Amino acid sequence: MAELEADKEDDGERGSDPLAGIDVKTTEEIEVPKLLIDQVLGQEHGAEVIKKAAKQRRHVMLIGTPGTGKSMLASSMAGLLPKEELQDILVYPNVDDKNTPKIRVVPRGKGKEIVDTQKVEMRKRVQVRNTFVMFSFFLIIGMGLIYAVQTGKFEFVFWSIIAAAVILLAFRWMMPKEEAMIPKLLVSNYGRESASFVDATGAHSGALLGDVRHDPYQSGGLE
Incomplete structure (x- = not known):
């Protein structure tokens, strides 16, 4: 028991x-x-x-x-x-309507490659544009300086500086912002x-x- x-x-x-x-x-x-x-x-x-x-x-x-x-x-x-089957989602700016951006779906990892590639291209375009603008700026000032020395009218140096500054501001205002055209990586599965x-x-x-x-x-x- x-x-x-x-x-x-x-x-x-x-x-x-x-x-x-x-x-x-x-x-x-x-x-x-x-x-x-x-x-x-x-x-x-x-x-x-x-x-x-x-x-x-x-x-x-x-x-x-x-x-x-x-x-x-x-x-x-x-x-x-x-x-x-994982995917990345990119958001592109819509020039016609800013309130309705464009959506693009790409395979996993491609989204980061697209953004990096466009950033490199954007830097190249900005560098070329800035080089052209600065060349035009100094060219106008140089032409005004040469003309002032040849004619003895040194007020043209002042007017050439003003003209170069106006052209520089016009380029800055008219040229679109390259950074705004780069797509935003909304969903990234890179390395996941x-x-x-x-x-x-x-x-x-x-x-x-x-x-x-x-x-x-x-x-x-x-x-």
Whole structure:
């Protein structure tokens, strides 16, 4: 009877202790899965949905109370997306309408190359333009100085300086800003092995997603 009672006590202790029967001295001995999706506990069904959605490149809406693992599931989905399909997003200025910039999508890593290439070309154009402007500036002053020496009318030196300054300001004002024409790298996946994850939360579902008006006839508010 004493042995049976002792066995029951041992079974009760093992049932209350999740690590009963496992010889673990430190946490270093516990094997942690490499994939974040395999580290999720208590959301087995959600993990399967995330795996399937990542494979099919589908969207998943996670709505629930805080602390249920939504952010971890979303972050693990970002790690499951194939890196071959990652993309960079470039924003180009629109000359016709500044409020509607042009968007360009390129393969992963190409966005940084495009921006760097255009920056180098921009520096070359600016250098050539500045050289031409300064050459014109000193040429006008030099011509005024030569004319003043030949004619003895040294006021032409003053007028040549004013003319050169006006032309310099006109060039500065008329020439477009090269820096403004360089595209902005909105999303860059350069050197990344997995998709980036941005955690956006709100006080409630409506604060994040906005209020959706019920429109069964799809009239768009024109009824």
